[in-house]
Amino acid sequence: MDVLLLGGTGWLGGEVARAAVARGHAVTALTRGAGVPDGVAHVRGDRTEDGAYDAVAGRDWDLVLDVVHQPGLVRSAVQALGDRARRWVYVSSGSVYRATDDPAGDETDPLHDPLTSDHAGPEDYAGAKVACENLVLEALGDRAVVARAGLIGGRGDRSDRFGYYPAAFARAGSEAVLLPAVGETTVQTVSAADLAAWLVAAGEGDASGVYDTYGEPIAFADLVALARAAAGHQGPVHEADPDWLVAHGVGYFMGPRSLPFWLPAGHELTVTRPSARARAAGLSWRPYRRLVDEALTDERTLGFDRERRAGLTRAEELELLAALAGD
Template identity: 45%
Template sequence: MTQVLVLGGTGWLSGRIARRWRDAGADVTCLARGARPAPEGTTPLAGDRDDPHVFDDLRDRKWDEVVDISSRADHAAAAVDALGDRAEHWTYVSSMSVYSDDVTDRLDESGARHAPAQPGDEYDYAAQKVAAEDAVITLAERAFIVRPGLIVGAGDPSDRFGYWATAFARAGVEPVLVPELAGRSAQVIDVDDLAAFLTAGLRHGIVNAIGDVHPLVELLSGIRAAAGHTGELLEASDEWLEAHGVQYWMGERSLPLWLPADMPGFMRRDNSAYRAAGGSFRPLETTIRAVLDDERARGLERERRAGLRRDDELALIDRLTSS
């Protein structure tokens, strides 16, 4: 029986990976802090990766596959150091944030990366992922590094893609505030497509895992149609939004998927290696419908990690239309 160790296995993506390996007949162990349950049918093992002895109970086993999605380089390096010689294959889920070039159109896996994080550096997500990749690359032909872009789907804890389903659903016949749309693109991958790719076989090398490029206006139009929104789309310029304290991309008081104009390549990466390796995409409409159903189930007025509250959005709309 295939022996799989998922470092995590209780989160949004890692839980799906653990379940898919389980469903494929593997013996799956999930090493996690224990705050959330591991998927049924897997073996949970409680452990804090800040603990230098966290891997002690795993060193005496051989692993056909180890999967790590950590965004801390010290955690990734410690896992490789402890278990690298016990693993036949190692999958690391990195990020396309590792690329330092956000301008080039259709950048592939050869693109230059940011400098890796060094011990003692202030936390920086991209630099941490680069340093984690460097640790995994030492496993040479046993390593597989996947660089997803924006991962979307039901249950997304970042609330980025889901914000737009909420924004259109709650507005109804009223207006929705959007950034300037001309010339902007969006590129996403459904979490279940990514999980399927990560568990379909033991691949090697480095792959950008991201969907096809869509004009942002078309993506938002698809979400809007699914939500039944019939109100007006009110576009605000980058300068106006920045002046009124609205953030790019993510976080509190943001407009998700909106990026600075000097980052045209960030959502236009090359995905040909993913396709060549057997990666597939469900219809975007299927993802949109699943996200919309999930947002309605979780509550359109709930607290969110990204986007605008409706009262704040309406206040901004009032300022925009009265200026």
């Protein structure tokens, strides 16, 4: 197959490029910068500029893959390349789903309203992804595959979310670790490598339409137990009530001074999505223990004391543990 990646130097794009090369495909990446993975042809182009696709628009592609969330960039891409693509795979997000009281938990759940502007600000992410999906589906029809991913983890993850708990247990040693009291909450993380392999396979075959591509559902308590075992933690574990955490300035899910996997009730990512359609189409899930081990290896390499994009620093955690003990 001749594969065109719109991007390809980032985390998921890089995994897709490596997966496609490993399967024997000829891969080209259209990017603004350099540094594409080994075995990938590089075409320099800025998608915000006129003529960005000129160097790749004059030929046929077996697969075009895009992950961008700006509707204007998706619009220009499908206009320039849609007629020359046998299959178009667009990586969307579970953020497109509205939070509902009784969701079906599959691709038929209600979505946010699509963004009407070509340019999305940070607060427009959900609506922008809906708009991008619509542009791809309307332009490509049954040649389009839309993959709605939830939380992605694994090798190379720089969001610091999935790796936080393995790192927290490892850095604590025999001391205490703070967890959110989330009861029987179920969480899901898909390995970037597993998702990438499925995206390439979807482009090889006759898949079409929308697929949830979440990870395997697992109880948060079970995931934490795997992280604790991988880190060899022997110290105590203290759970804090969500209201207490909010009152003490701890944020949800991501960002500084946060706790990953902890979300407000009714958030769309709290809905369990079994991804049955993608599983039937070949999506595989590596065991969570393997995913935890990969994350812990990355965390050790990067350093537990670095500035985190998600989670608590050890100093913040100790401060909160002391406050919890005093209440």
